[in-house]
Amino acid sequence: MRIEELETPAVVVDLDVMERNLHRAGDYIRQHHLQLRPHTKTHKIPAIARMQIEAGAYGVTVAKVGEAEVMAEGGLENILLAYPVFGEGKWDRLAAIARKRSLTVAVDSAATAEGLSASLRRAGAEAGVLVEFDAGMHRCGVQTAEEAAALAVQVDRAPGLRFAGIMFYPGHIWSRPEEQAPALAGVGEQIREIVSAVRAQGLDCAVVSGGSTPTLYQSHQVPGLTEIRPGTYVFNDRNEWGGGFCSLEDCALRVLVTVVSNAVPERAIVDGGSKTFSGDAWISGDRKGYGYIVERPEASLEALTEEHGHLRFPAGAAKPRVGERLSIIPNHVCACVNMHDEIFYHRGGVVEGSWKVAGRGRVR
Ligand SMILES: Cc1ncc(COP(=O)(O)O)c(C=O)c1O
Structure with a gap:
């Protein structure tokens, strides 16, 4: 047919174009020694997530517990929930996922970390945690390096939680690619301060997770970044x-x-x-x-x-x-x-x- x-109306995807988008991102991260954990909120389809893994991604990102369940049922590993999840029922569902899959969750408050820890402890499971900081979008994220370090220490001490690093979302950077350098350097400076405050507490900050589609191919201009989470790049759009x-x-x-x-x-x-x-x-x-x-x-x-x-x-x-x-x-x-x-x-x-x-x- x-x-x-x-x-x-019918939504159609040109596979040749999508695969080219996936491979371009895969080539880029290999060239710049970055990891890729694409945000699957764009497609919500495990089969596409598996194609992203084949093209070089080492895990997937989701925004909702329900999306994490769909990806886990679809056989995906290394799932990052990049959203401040709140509620005992949701933490219990995350703990159930963590028993089967490697799971990392972003937090920016002690309340979320404590609740998640309690559910994981009850389930006898463990999850990685990234402390989110505000890189300028002013949506979520702790505001200072001191706050980030204090939350990292709290996470590190909480049963069931393993402090894995820090994350941010540069959703406010929408200038043309050739004009992004100053904003990206500013984020790099924030990363430097936060990582040094976290290390001063004797903790390793293995993961520094950022990235978006507008900044995708400029990610190497952010010093200290280890992984990126673009989502829209798989299809792209008019914006x-x-x-x-x-x-x-x-x-x-x-x-x-x-x-x-x-x-x-x-x-x-x-x-x-x-x-x-x-x-x-x-x-x-x-x-x-x-x-x-x-x-x-x-x-x-x-x-x-x-x-x-x-x-x-x-x-x-x-x-x-x-x-x-x-x-x-x-x-x-x-x-x-x-x-x-x-x-x-x-x-x-x-x-x-x-x-x-x-x-x-x-x-x-
Ligand atoms: C936390 C987070 N990470 C990554 C992304 C992906 O960014 P983009 O849509 O620019 O690809 C989003 C998008 O909303 C996000 O909220």
Whole structure:
């Protein structure tokens, strides 16, 4: 079957492009002696995580306990939960995973470390812990080197916990790759201070985990970094393209839609709206539109209602006929994938199969 025969809306991944993205990241980390633990929130599919491992990753990252369970059931090892998990039920579920798989959890508070420790102790299990610091995004993370060292000591003393290192997420660095050097050097300076404060307490800081897709290929400019966790790089999207972090040819995922109405002047409607694309803005561009229309770049996916994608065409431009198919690169691919049960993969337009988005909806 060819992708043109799929019923729409359908999410399709070009395997050749995705594999090129995976291998490029694999080559990069080997060249710079970094480890790669990609964030699987982008796809939530164990089969893709296994392809990432084959391309050089040494583990996977998740945001939710449910996602960790999906990856563990999918046979993945070395799972990092890079999120401050809170709640006894969740800590117990993590302890159950830790009995079967190597698990590392990020914390930025004593409360989380204590709760996790109690569950692990009850289960007779052990987990690595990374202390998260705030590298400038101001979302999570301890604020000073002293706080990081104090929490590291507390973790080290807690039963079931093994202090493994530190982590941060540079989600605030969205400048063009060639302009990132000062911000990355600043993060390197924070790392230097924190690692030296931790070492002064007699602890080893083996892992320094960071990374994102916008900073992926500049990671070697962060002194002290040992591993990176990009997620979006597997597919890329309009936001990564708009920021100059990839080319359109590197965008592996498209949403196929059909024009279902062109009755209104200068407009047309496609059969995917906010329940197909997600309403994320084009934050790396002029904030207009919800995707890049590959066949009609002059048109804008101007608005989304639940099941209607509203296209606007420039005055005088030819409009597509009803029944015409278009392919659209979404603004934010992670949120888009999370709206679909199944995504299709193809080579050269020939559908080879589909993946179930196994971690979809696993928000607890
Ligand atoms: C903690 C953490 N690590 C890694 C990533 C991956 O970053 P990106 O989406 O830029 O690939 C994210 C993304 O939200 C994140 O929150």
